[in-house]
Structure formats: structure tokens, C-alpha cells
Amino acid sequence: MSQFDSIRPFFDAEANAAIRKIVDDPMMEAMMNFTFPNDTKEHWKDLMVNTYSLRDFQIKFIYPGVQKVLEKSSEGLSTGGFEQLEPNTAYLFISNHRDIILDTSLLNSCLHENGLVLTTSAIGDNLIKLPFLHTLSRLNRNFAIKRGLQGRALLESSLLASSYIHKSLLKENRSVWTAQREGRTKDGNDATQRGVLKMLTLAEGGSNPFDFFEKIKVVPISISYEYDPTDVLKMPELLAKSRDEKYVKSENEDFMNLLRGIMGTKKHIHLQVNGVLDKEVKAINATDQNLSEKLENLAAVIDRKIWQGYKLWPSNYIAHDTLSASNTYSAHYTEEEKAAFLQRMQQKIESKNEFLTQSFLSMYANPVNNFEKSRGSA
Template sequence: MEHSTKFDQIRPFNDDEVHEALKQSVNHPIIKALLNFTFPDKDLEKVKEIVLSCHSIRDFQTKIIYNSVKNIIERTSEGFTHSGFEKLSPYTAYLFISNHRDIILDTSLLNVALYENNLVMTASAIGDNLVNKPFLLALSRLNRNFLIRRGLTPREMLGSSKLVSEYINNLLFKENRSVWIAQREGRTKDGNDRTQQGVLKMLALANTENSVMQYFKKLKIVPVSISYEFDPTDVLKMPELMAKHYDQEYVKSSNEDFNTILKGATGQKGRMNITAGRVIDAELDDIENSGEPANKQFQMLADIIDEKIYENYKLWPSKYIAYDLLNKTERFSDKYTEKEKRQFERRIERRVDTENEVALQNFLAMYANPVVNKLKYDKSKI
């Protein structure tokens, strides 16, 4: 079977490449560890049999990854809920734009919600810096990730952005494949979720319509809100937040991203929720008819996506506690119990030098910012 080579440097495996890739990966020590975690009650030969029965990405996602994620939910959380997906249509490709906290888990949970609602599962964007080991690249391609290239010159960046934009267009309109992309480049470390105009401008590069907003209407943009009660990688985000606070350059250690992936998967997360909003539609006509210049129109759309993400963002007790501790108030004391507050204070003491006011403030802000933003957009829901 011949494939277009245009997207080869960024695309996931095609279905006819899956079986061979699995044969080559199944004995890798880390893949073995993943399989052992996924099927703890089966011996390795039986597990290999299941793996080698996969002949498409859907096979791999539903037989292997779905079970892995269900095990992660079972062992490292107090439960996972999803809502809003029942309002979406089967056999329909959507562009999901969400806030982004966890490198792997965000899209994994989204695909669990899609699978359980009989909806089209996503191809998902991932930075190529996160898959710089061959087995990670293979795993991401098996899980229908496509690559966003990082660390490019401005000129290379434009070419890369055009290619990604065209690939997303191809997925949605030719392959009828849903797509996930984060609202900004990289994860939000400080809990202050904002949609970047740059992401929207990249998506628009493939537009051949007369109007950008009518093109966005065709993309069927669904804002998605992902919220964890506790972030198992919170302490790992602190050095970068501290460097930012002191206006210092932050340089990642060589294994930092990989450690974050592992900690995100294995660390305790409390309760987790993912909620899909409705497709952004009539709002795009309003933006187009506003008469505002193009840049302002992109910002108006970014603001609408932000508003929808916060509207559906699940505020757990930890967020309210952090807000009250940060602001030395009891404004939200009806949203949590004394026991929950004590538990959260113990979490802080285990993770931060509480004598260091800057570290403490940064840690609390990471949890409190979703409350601040929800207040800004949606006072009635608090």
C-alpha cells in the first residue's frame, strides 16, 4: 500500500505499519514494564499474544492503551468522570482544544471518554522533544500522536507550522479523524490556562476559504476542560516556576520530561474530570461580523475558548483551599472540610520549604489560579 510521503516526518504509524512496529518494540524493557502494568494477572507470553493480535492503531489503543489508562485511573486516582461527550455526534471529526497539565494523561483520558461514548478517537499533537528516545517515538506513533517540531529558527517554524496545519486539515476533512491540540505550546506550569493566538494562527494556515472564521466553523472546535484534584508533578514544576519568578533562564535536565511522564502516570491524582463543551459555532459569525482587524478577531476567539474551558473546569476542594491560603481569607470555606484543608497543608509541607515565601506563593498559585480565572469569567458558577 502506497502512502503520501508529505507528512512522513510528523505522522503516526499507518495501520499497515503497526504490527511490524509492535514486533520490534514488544521486547523493549520499558514497553515490557508498561505491558506488565497493563496486564498484571497475565504471563508475558499471553501478553505478547494480545500485543501481536493488534493490526491497527485502533486495535492497539483499545486492547492495550485503554487498559493501561483504566489501570492508572484505578491505582492512582479517586475516580475519573467525564461529561459533555454524550452531546457530540458519532462518526464526526472534531478539533478538541484543551488546557494542558499532563504530557501523556490529558489525551489518554480524552480518548477514554471518546471511546466510552462511541465517538471518533483523536490524533494528538506532541512536541518532538518529548519523544527523543526511539521507543518513546514508536510508542507515540502507535498511539496516534503527530509531532510538533520544537527549537526551530523562525523560518523553519513557519514551514513546520504550515505542514502541521495542513496535516490537521487532512485528518479532519479527508480521514474523518478527530484531533487534539493544547491551547498553548507546552503544559501550563502555573495553573493559569490561556489560549495562545499563535496556536489559532497555526491552525488557520491551511485555510483556503474567504474567511478565517468560517474555516474555524468547519473545523468544529470543541473546548475541553481537564482538571485533576492533585497534580502529581506539582513539585517537578517548581524549579521552572522559581526561575521564572526571579527572571532567570531555566534549563531542563536531560531526563526531566521522561521523569515527568512517569510521575504523571504513577503519582496520586485524587479525583479527575474531563468535560467537553459544545462546538463553537454562532460565536464565529459574531466575531466575523464585528468588523475588528484580524489580530483582534484571533484574540476574541482565544477569549471564547478560555471562557468555555473555565465554564466547564471542575474546581476541586484543593483549588479553593489554595485560593484561601494564598489570599489569607475564608471566602470559600464552605467548599471544603477542615480535614481536606489539613490534608492539603500536609501536601504543601511535604513538597515546599514553607519558610520560603516565594516558593510557597508559587505552589499555592498553581492550584489557586483556576479559581481566579473562573471568577473572572463565570462568577455565577463559583
């Protein structure tokens, strides 16, 4: 037994047996019918049972699936900054988080197209409770972050995740993707949780755990969807919080979010690499601050980079102007775009609920506020 068996992806030696376990699952058939609509079941199954590594599974099946998602539910993916990354080099990608599956899948697609090291990616274990999804996630090189823990169990789980990340980056030369916070950003206000950064340092030991960040290459990532396909699904949680109520997810809520994220309308998508934070990390670590202060400063740098790299779409500017009852950003959208966005909002929020309307608009407007804030702090 490896210490990481409860959270790790499959090893290559385990890949084929895992594939054979799910190749006949109806969910796999649905995925492959979508990905290869002109292919026969016999052909893709034969390809699959003759696949023997995680990389081959990702390139042969996950990558084409992501391309089909882009074709069917978006108006295209644009990228920036990948020329700053070097081949055969492991990076810690810290990203804002909008969509359960697509954020990391799109990044890996871009890394593949640019001849760069693919990531092992963090995923909450609450999202992979179905046996099929659990096996698929491990084939797609996800590692599990255990949710809903308290006290000592939480500390032990965090240390295990930290140790796995250290091993991936420093011993296996494997890039790692993690969100800047636990779970997706529900209100569009992307902010790095210091607790996530602290978790990353837990396995470092020594008198200055922040040294870990000097040993690796930290890369902030910004991903922005013109239309968030799960925007309306985030409203009930925001409403509960506004009433100071505990929000309890419905039984299939995570799965519905996952499906809507994949198939829902996104319009344009942009993924931006915001440079390697070598100089910034060195400068922070050279101070005589304590760990908490250093992590706070690193979080602020990551936030600023993500805000500055976030591609602002007409939807963001329309929401900002609608909220503020102004035309400050009217040069960034047409009247037709404004009418289409507001009509979409009205269709999704059927009741004339003022709080939900404000929350929906804020979700899109906050990236504009953050971009303006980042210019003031640059």
C-alpha cells in the same frame, strides 16, 4: 514519501511491524506488567504481535493501561458534556493542558466509551526523543509538533502541522486534540495562545483564513486534577522565570514528568466537554475585524468556556483561601481536607521558600480566579 512522514502517526499497514519492533523492549514489558498484572508475558506478547491497526492497539493495550492508572493513582474520573457530541463526527478539541500523556489519553478513553471518533493528538517532539517513546506515540496516533525552531524553520513546521490537522479533520473525518498553548500550564492560569489558533489557520489560504473555523467543529475541553501529580516538578521553571533566568531542562526531566504524571497521586479527576462553538465562530467571522482581532476574540471565548467547565476541587478552594488569608470558600472543603493539602505542600516544598510556597498555592488557586472572571464576562 508523504509530506507528513516526519510528523505523522503510523498508518494501519505499518502498525504490526512497529509493534514487533518494540514488543521485546524492557519499557514495554514494564507497561504490560503494570496493565495486565495477572497475565503472562507470552499471552500479552501473542496478542500484541497479532494486532494490525492503531485502533486495535489503542483499545487492547492503551485503554486498559489508562484504566489501571486511574485505579492505582486516582479516586476516579468523572465526566460531563459528552452527550453533546455526535458519532462519526470529527471535532477539534482545544484543551487546557496539565499532564503530558494523561490529558489526551483520558479524553480518548471517554470518546471510546461513548462510541465517538478517537483523536489524533499533538505532542511536542522533545517528549519522544527515546526511540521506544517515539514508536509508541506513533502507535497511539500522536503527531509531532517540532519544538525549538526559529524563523523560517518555525513557519514551515507550523504550516506542516496545520496542513496535517486540516487533512485529519476535513478529509479523514478524524478528530484532533491540541493544547490551548505550547506546553503544559505551569501556574494553573489556563490561557489560549493566539499563536496556536493562528497556526491552525495557516493551511486555509484565501482572503480570510478564519473561515477554517467555520468548516470544522471546535470543542473546548476542561480537565482538572484534584492533586496535580507534577506540581512540585513545575517549581524550578517558575523559580527561574521569577529571577529572569533562562530555564534549562535537565537531561531526563521530560521523562520524569511523564512518569510522575502517570503514577503520581491525583485524587479526583474531571473531564468536561464545553459544547461546540458553531454559533460563536459564526458571530466572530461575521464581523469586519482583521484576522488578529478575530483570533483574539476566539481565544477569549475558548478561555471562558474552559474556565467555566473546570471542575473546582477542595484543593483549589483551600489554596485560594490560604493565599488570601480568608475563609471565603470554606464551605467547599473540610478542615481535614485543608490539613491534608497543606501537609502535602509542606512535604513537597522542604525549604521555607516564600516564592515557591506562593507559586504552589497559586497553581491551585488560579482556576478559582478564572472561574470568577468567567462569570463576570459571561
